Each structure stands twice: as C-alpha cells, then as structure tokens.
Amino acid sequence: MHVVVPAACTLPTADQPVRLAEFDHLFTTAVRHVETISPTHAQLRLSGPAGLEATVQDLTARETACCSFFAFTVTPEPVDEGEALTLDVRVPAEHADVLASLTGRPVSRAT
Incomplete structure (x- = not known):
C-alpha cells in the first residue's frame, strides 16, 4: 500500500x-x-485492553511532534471491559491526501 509522506514531516x-x-x-x-x-x-473507533488510551495518546503525540499539521482528539467511550475510544483526526486541506493514506490502512475485522 502506498503511503503519502508529506514534505512537512520532520521524522527522519x-x-x-x-x-x-x-x-x-x-x-x-x-x-x-x-x-x-x-x-x-476522519473518525476512528477503537477498542482494546486497558492501556489503549495511553498507547493512542503516546502515538498521536509523537506523530504531531513531527507532523504538526495533524490534529488528534481522543475521546474515551464507556465499556464494560477494556477500553474503547473515538479518535478524531483532522488535517488542513493541503494534507487531505495524507489523511486518506493514514485512514486507508487495513483495520481489524473483530467487533
């Protein structure tokens, strides 16, 4: 799968x-x-074991540090076991291709 990496990305x-x-x-x-x-x-729904929110917060913070055009918002959702959350991802219009590339990644088929 082709990945769009913008020139604005400072990650080596x-x-x-x-x-x-x-x-x-x-x-x-x-x-x-x-x-x-x-x-x-884009809006992503995630679920997993305890610690998921911390993992997502860490990954999105590191991504924002090198690609400052990303705006990530993590919203926890109530569940009986583990953790669930909604991840909103926003980019400026000139980086719509980067968002499409990111959200086009294969996702879990589990419910």
Whole structure:
C-alpha cells in the first residue's frame, strides 16, 4: 500500500517505517471502524485492553511532534471491559491526501 509522506514531516526517513508499523499495529489490533467525515476529517473507533488510551495518546503525540499539521482528539467511550475510544483526526486541506493514506490502512475485522 502506498503511503503519502508529506514534505512537512520532520521524522527522519529511517524512522518512518517504524512509525508506520506502529500505526499498522494499532489499526490491525484496535481500530473497529473508520468513518471519513470529510476529506480533512476522519473518525476512528477503537477498542482494546486497558492501556489503549495511553498507547493512542503516546502515538498521536509523537506523530504531531513531527507532523504538526495533524490534529488528534481522543475521546474515551464507556465499556464494560477494556477500553474503547473515538479518535478524531483532522488535517488542513493541503494534507487531505495524507489523511486518506493514514485512514486507508487495513483495520481489524473483530467487533
């Protein structure tokens, strides 16, 4: 799958595959649904074991540090076991292709 890496990204090229692998792991283990609200706004529903929110907060904070055009909002959702959350991702119009590339990653099929 082709990944769009914008020129604005300050993450060293050698570290980019590692970061992408972190997103792929999150998407294949925790993301249950991706909804494209607009070309510049996506909403992801995630669920997983305790610690999921901390993992998502850490990953999105590190991503924002190198790609400051991302705006991530994590909203916890009530569940009986583990953790569930909604992750809103917004980008400026000039980075809509980056958002499409990110949200086009394979997601978990578990419910």
